[in-house]
Amino acid sequence: xxxxxxxxxxxxxxxxxxxxxxxxxxxxxxxxxxxxxALKFVxxxxxxxxxxxxxxxxxxxxxxxxxxxxQHLTHEGELNLAARAWQAANHTYAFxxxxxxxxxxxxxxxxxxxxxxxxxLAGAVLAFLTPVVTLSFLVTTPEAWVAALGDAExxxxxxxxxxxxxxxxxxxMAGAWLVLADSARAVLEQTSARxxxxxxxxxxxx
Numbered sequence: 001x002x003x004x005x006x007x008x009x010x011x012x013x014x015x016x017x018x019x020x021x022x023x024x025x026x027x028x029x030x031x032x033x034x035x036x037x038a039l040k041f042v043x044x045x046x047x048x049x050x051x052x053x054x055x056x057x058x059x060x061x062x063x064x065x066x067x068x069x070x071q072h073l074t075h076e077g078e079l080n081l082a083a084r085a086w087q088a089a090n091h092t093y094a095f096x097x098x099x100x101x102x103x104x105x106x107x108x109x110x111x112x113x114x115x116x117x118x119x120x121l122a123g124a125v126l127a128f129l130t131p132v133v134t135l136s137f138l139v140t141t142p143e144a145w146v147a148a149l150g151d152a153e154x155x156x157x158x159x160x161x162x163x164x165x166x167x168x169x170x171x172x173m174a175g176a177w178l179v180l181a182d183s184a185r186a187v188l189e190q191t192s193a194r195x196x197x198x199x200x201x202x203x204x205x206x
Contacts, residue, residue: 022182025175026113026120029127032172033107040100043084044076046093051143051162053095056136062095106130110179117186124180131169131176138166 011017039045050073053059054066063069069090072083087093106126113120138144144163148154159167 022178023114026110026179029172029175029179030107030111030123033103033110033127033130037100037103037107040096040103043087043093044074046096047074047083047087048076049096049099050087050090050092052137052141052166053092055141057140058133062091064090066090103130113179113183117183117190121180121183121187124176124183128173128176128180131173134166134169135173138163141166 036045040049050063050069054063054069060066068086072086072090074080074083106123109119109123110127111123113123141162144160144166145156146154146158146160
């Protein structure tokens with residue numbers, strides 16, 4: 001193998017590269033939660049998650065009329081004042097703002113993990129659990145699959161646009177697990193450093 005190629009592979013496979021990758025994953029996860037969490041305060045985003053929430057057995061109670069959502073769905077960028085009024089009465093926006101607050105908190109905790117091991121661990125745990133809930137929508141949400149409108153390809157395994165969006169969370173879950181494992185390892189190292197006799201273990205980062 002070419003010497004230059006071996007050198008590049010050595011750099012990419014080294015511990016510093018691995019550490020950089022984990023930190024980049026942490027930042028990427030934080031960006032996802034912060035950006036999408038902020039969008040939860042915007043009506044169109046709140047409207048778009050209505051089918052997922054309304055069909056979820058553990059979330060539907062947040063809505064006043066979850067069984068009526070299909071009659072009031074709108075497209076992104078569409079302004080339908082009647083539908084928006086119904087969504088407000090349905091508590092769609094109140095729930096979305098609450099969810100957005102939680103997502104912003106998770107994003108901040110994950111990002112703070114760059115400097116605080118314990119807060120980073122809490123954020124990583126929450127970031128891992130969130131996709132577990134999201135992926136359950138593939139089971140509970142009819143809109144996650146192509147509807148039977150005449151074409152032969154519908155239902156499982158034909159994911160709709162909403163279903164494809166949900167499925168991507170498997171990547172978020174895997175990334176969050178890597179960050180969680182790294183955060184847990186860092187917390188254990190910090191604990192060991194505090195309990196070990198002075199001079200035997202290097203001082204750990206707070």
